[in-house]
Amino acid sequence: MTDAGFYASLAAARRVAAGCSEREAVWQSGKLTLFRYRPIARPAVGGVPLLIVYALVNRPYMMDLQEDRSLIRGLLAAGLDVYLIDWGYPDGADRFTTLADYIDDYLASCVERILRTHRLAALNILGVCQGGVFSLCYSALHPQRVRNLVTMVTPVDFHTPADLLSKWVRKIDVPAWVGEGNVSGDALNQLFLSLMPFRLTQQKYVHLLAGGLDSARIENFMRVEQWIFDSPDQAGAAFREFVVWLYQENRLVHNTLEIAGRKVDLRALRLPILNLIGKRDHLVRPEASAALKRLVGSEDYTALELDLGHIGMYISERAQREVPGAIAGWLAAR
C-alpha cells in the first residue's frame, strides 16, 4: 500500500460503523430499548433466552463490534436466543433516576417482557461489568426469575488493594461532586484515561502509526476508539448511589446493600453462576471479581479466568474463540 493509500484508509476509517448482527427492538420505554437478535443457527436445546445486561458507562455495541469480533455473534452461532438492554443516553430529565429505577424497574420490566413472550418462569442473564452488578442485585431480589447467571468482568469487592479507581474516590465527597445534575461522560473518560495515561493517551496512537498499512487493522482500531469515547452521561442519582454504596462503602461485601428498600443478600443466591474474569483487567481487577465466590450461597459456582484485559474480554481473538463457547457450554449443561 502506498502512503496515499494509507492516508485514504485512515480517512475512510472515520466512517466505520460498529455493530454487525441483525436485531429488532421488541420493547421501548423512555430511553431504554430491549433488542432481540435474529438467530443465525439452530436453536440450542432448552431454548431459554439469554438477556445481556450491559453497563451504563459505555454503549453496548462493544458486544457486537464487527463480524470477527462479536461476542453476541458467537452466542448466536451457539444457538442461543439473545436479548440485550440498551440503556440509551440519559439527559437532564434523568438526573433523579436511581439504581432502584434501573434494577427494580427497567431491568425487571425487560425480564417480564421476555418471560411473557416465551411463556417461561425464568431466563438466563449475562451481566457485563456494571451490568453484572445490576444482574447480581436483580437476581438476589428476584431469584425465581433467573435460571442461570453469568457475570463478566464484574466488580464485587470494591476495596481490593490494586483497585486504583476505588482508592481515588474513597475520600471524594461524591454527593457534592455530582450535585443534582448528571455526570458527564467526558469526565468519566478522563478518569479512565488517567488510570494508565501513557499507554492510553500516547502509546496506542504511536502503535497505530507504526503498525503497518493494513486498512482492516485501522478500521478495527477506529471502531474501538469510537466505542471508548462514546460515553453517555450518567444519571446523577444512580451514579452517586453506585459510587458511594459500592466504591466507597463496599456494601455488596458487607451485605448492607438495599435496592428499593429491600436487602440485596448475595448469600441468598442459590442459582448456578458462571463468573468470567479477566486476569489483566485494569478496570475491574481479577480479585475484585473473584470475591463473588465467597459471597454467594450457590453451590454451583464456576469461575473462568482468562488471560485478557477488560476490553479484550469482548473483542480479542482469544475471547472470540473461548468466551461464547464457554458460556454456551455452561448454559447447555444446566
Add this chain to the structure above:
Amino acid sequence: MEPDLWRQWQTFAAQFAPLEQGSAPSAEGPQGRHGAFGFAPFIDSAERFAAEARAFIGSSVNASASSLADGARKFSDFLRDQAAAAQPRWGAAFGIGNPNAANASAQWDLPALGATREYQQRAQRMAEAWRRMDDAQRRLQRLWSDALRDAAATFAAGLGTATPSAPSTEALNKLYDTWIGCAEDAYARTAHSEAFCGALADFANASSQWRGELQTTLEQWAKMLDLPTRSEINALTQRLRSLEERLPGASKPPASSKPPAASKKAKPKVAARGTRRAPRKAKA
C-alpha cells in the same frame, strides 16, 4: 553502510502529512502537520523521540562508561520534560495556575459586613475553594514530576547497561515501549499513594464547593431577572416523578413466578409514559 534512521523516521512520519491528489508527502513544513488531523501531536512527539534517541544512540557507540551514563541522563531528562508537558491539566477548566489567583482571593479576605454580607461570604467561600484547588493542583503536579523523575531514572539505568544496537525502526519502537513501561510503572506507584489520592480528593472536593457556590450566585442573578433556575426545574422534575408513581394503573412487575400468558408473536411495544414506574415505599 549504516541506514539513515532519521530519514527513515521522516519518511514514516510523512505518511501522515496531508496529501493533495498526486502531490508528494512532506513532513518538513508546517503544512504537513496541519492536515494530519488528530495525529499531529503524536507525529511531533514521535519525531522528537526519534531525534533524541538517534542522538543518544549515536553518541553511545564506542563511548566510555561515563559518556554512556551522561548520554542516558540527557535522554531520560528529555523524556521527563516531554511527558511532563503531556500530563493532565486538572485545573485548566478553572484557571488554576494563574499567578493572579492568589491576589484575587486575598482581596476577598475581609470581614463580611452590612447588607451584602451574604454575597461577601459566598465570594469568600469561593475564593477559599479556589485556593484549595490551587494547592491541590500544585501537589498533584509535584507528584507527577516525582513519578516522571523515577520513570526517567529507571529508564536511564536500563539504558546505561545496554549496548546500543544498530539503529532501526524496530529498535526505536522497542526503546519507546520500554520508556512507556517505565513511566506507567512509576505513575502507578504514585497514583496508588496516599499523597496522590489525598490531593486528588482535595481537588475534587474544593472544585465541587466552588461550583456549588457559583451555581448559587448564578441562581440569585436569574431570580433577579425572573428567569427559571435549575433548582426550580429540579423541583418540577421531582414533582413529576412523584405524580408518575401515583398514576392509577402503574404497577410493578408481577412478583409471582408464574409466567403470564404469552402472545403468539412478539411485537415491538412502546410503554406508555408513566405506566412503567412502580410505587415504592422507600426511595433510594
